[in-house]
Amino acid sequence: MGCLTLLLLLGVPHVWGSSEVPTAPKNFTLRFLQISSFANSSWTRTDCSMWLGELQTHSWNNDSDAFSFLLPWSHGNFSEQQWEKLHHLFQVYRISFKRDVQELVKMVHGAYPIELQISAGCEVHAGNGSESFFHVAWQGIDILSFQGTSWEPAPEAPPWVQVVSKVLNLDQGTKEMVQWLLNDTCPQFVRGLVEAGKSELEKQEKPEAWLSYGPSPGPGHLLLVCHVSGFYPKPVWVMWMQREEQQPGSQRGDVLPNADGTWYVRVTLDVVAEEAAGLSCRVKHSSLGGKDIILYWDRSHVSLGWIILAVLVLLLLIAGFILWFMRHRSYKSIL
Numbered sequence: 001m002g003c004l005t006l007l008l009l010l011g012v013p014h015v016w017g018s019s020e021v022p023t024a025p026k027n028f029t030l031r032f033l034q035i036s037s038f039a040n041s042s043w044t045r046t047d048c049s050m051w052l053g054e055l056q057t058h059s060w061n062n063d064s065d066a067f068s069f070l071l072p073w074s075h076g077n078f079s080e081q082q083w084e085k086l087h088h089l090f091q092v093y094r095i096s097f098k099r100d101v102q103e104l105v106k107m108v109h110g111a112y113p114i115e116l117q118i119s120a121g122c123e124v125h126a127g128n129g130s131e132s133f134f135h136v137a138w139q140g141i142d143i144l145s146f147q148g149t150s151w152e153p154a155p156e157a158p159p160w161v162q163v164v165s166k167v168l169n170l171d172q173g174t175k176e177m178v179q180w181l182l183n184d185t186c187p188q189f190v191r192g193l194v195e196a197g198k199s200e201l202e203k204q205e206k207p208e209a210w211l212s213y214g215p216s217p218g219p220g221h222l223l224l225v226c227h228v229s230g231f232y233p234k235p236v237w238v239m240w241m242q243r244e245e246q247q248p249g250s251q252r253g254d255v256l257p258n259a260d261g262t263w264y265v266r267v268t269l270d271v272v273a274e275e276a277a278g279l280s281c282r283v284k285h286s287s288l289g290g291k292d293i294i295l296y297w298d299r300s301h302v303s304l305g306w307i308i309l310a311v312l313v314l315l316l317l318i319a320g321f322i323l324w325f326m327r328h329r330s331y332k333s334i335l
């Protein structure tokens with residue numbers, strides 16, 4: 001049994017120290033996303049959401065007339081009055097946005113359906129600086145952005161956008177409002193939000209890793225798959241290694257969300273079958289405190305074979321013992 005335990009232990013991730021650990025970003029970006037669909041001259045809907053980095057903090061569906069606060073700390077440090085003011089502002093904005101787009105379509109003889117997307121917000125730096133952005137896309141193409149103090153057409157925008165931005169730039173009140181929201185409100189809100197959500201934002205969940213075969217890439221080749229799951233925050237480093245050498249053929253998939261808010265990623269390597277031995281998958285993550293996870297391809301697979309063999313031997317021994325015991329008893333009973 002001691003041998004079996006040892007074999008089982010060999011299959012368990014090997015852990016050792018390393019210095020380059022991906023750390024959580026010190027910059028926080030708040031994004032306000034708006035999607036407006038105009039199916040025809042009468043049917044329209046607008047849905048909005050707000051995101052702090054990868055975390056959705058607010059939503060505002062077409063049917064609702066205020067933001068839904070999705071996290072316990074989504075209010076940040078803004079007071080009820082501040083939220084009321086913002087809600088009122090966005091209600092007015094939504095109505096005028098719909099009206100203005102419908103008028104614009106008439107003016108430029110545009111055709112429905114139309115899809116408009118807006119991405120606006122700010123990136124607050126670890127010190128006290130911040131940068132803001134406000135981009136508008138029409139049918140999936142960037143057409144307009146707010147730059148510093150005025151609206152600018154995007155380089156690839158159709159000619160009518162020039163006219164639109166000129167008209168928008170005449171509206172001093174709206175431009176000042178946008179600057180107030182981008183330069184002052186947004187960074188202030190982010191700082192308060194980050195403070196309020198500190199414990200969740202600083203959460204660290206350790207990854208688990210395991211190896212498997214992928215579908216064979218061709219005769220004589222193996223696709224080795226290294227799965228890493230259950231980690232938080234999102235930045236992670238995963239690489240196939242030959243001793244200390246990174247394998248440039250490592251293919252990393254998208255980092256995908258798990259249902260519990262943690263992340264999953266897989267990294268594959270296409271190798272000639274004989275060269276699989278000695279390869280390992282190495283995982284660095286901020287939650288591991290510098291102790292990388294290292295999984296060896298050969299050992300984990302060799303040990304699986306050995307475990308099966310050990311179990312078989314054990315079963316044979318038990319069967320032999322039972323046989324011997326039964327013979328012994330029947331011999332005794334004959335006596």
Ligand SMILES: *[C@@H]1O[C@H](CO)[C@@H](O)[C@H](O)[C@H]1NC(C)=O
Nearest residue numbers: 024025026027124125126131
């Ligand atoms: C934070 O923003 C600053 C300024 O744009 C940039 O130099 C820095 O690389 C950013 N840091 C991270 C971790 O993204």
Ligand SMILES: *[C@@H]1O[C@H](CO)[C@@H](O)[C@H](O)[C@H]1NC(C)=O
Nearest residue numbers: 038039040041042043044113
């Ligand atoms: C507008 O589009 C909606 C949704 O596609 C549809 O149900 C409605 O009949 C359309 N109305 C007109 C006037 O075309």
Ligand SMILES: *[C@@H]1O[C@H](CO)[C@@H](O)[C@H](O)[C@H]1NC(C)=O
Nearest residue numbers: 043044045046061062063064
């Ligand atoms: C979206 O909301 C507007 C105003 O609140 C409403 O007139 C419209 O019918 C809604 N659209 C849909 C598709 O529910």
Ligand SMILES: *[C@@H]1O[C@H](CO)[C@@H](O)[C@H](O)[C@H]1NC(C)=O
Nearest residue numbers: 026124125126127128129130
């Ligand atoms: C933060 O702002 C203050 C005053 O506005 C300035 O003196 C200080 O240098 C800034 N600190 C950083 C890290 O940017």
Ligand SMILES: *[C@@H]1O[C@H](CO)[C@@H](O)[C@H](O)[C@H]1NC(C)=O
Nearest residue numbers: 131132147148149179180183
């Ligand atoms: C807002 O910030 C931009 C730079 O991002 C600057 O050009 C503009 O003057 C600022 N506006 C106000 C009102 O502070």
Ligand SMILES: *[C@@H]1O[C@H](CO)[C@@H](O)[C@H](O)[C@H]1NC(C)=O
Nearest residue numbers: 077078079188189191192195
């Ligand atoms: C929220 O916190 C930020 C940074 O800590 C601060 O600049 C801002 O004034 C606060 N707002 C309120 C309403 O307390």
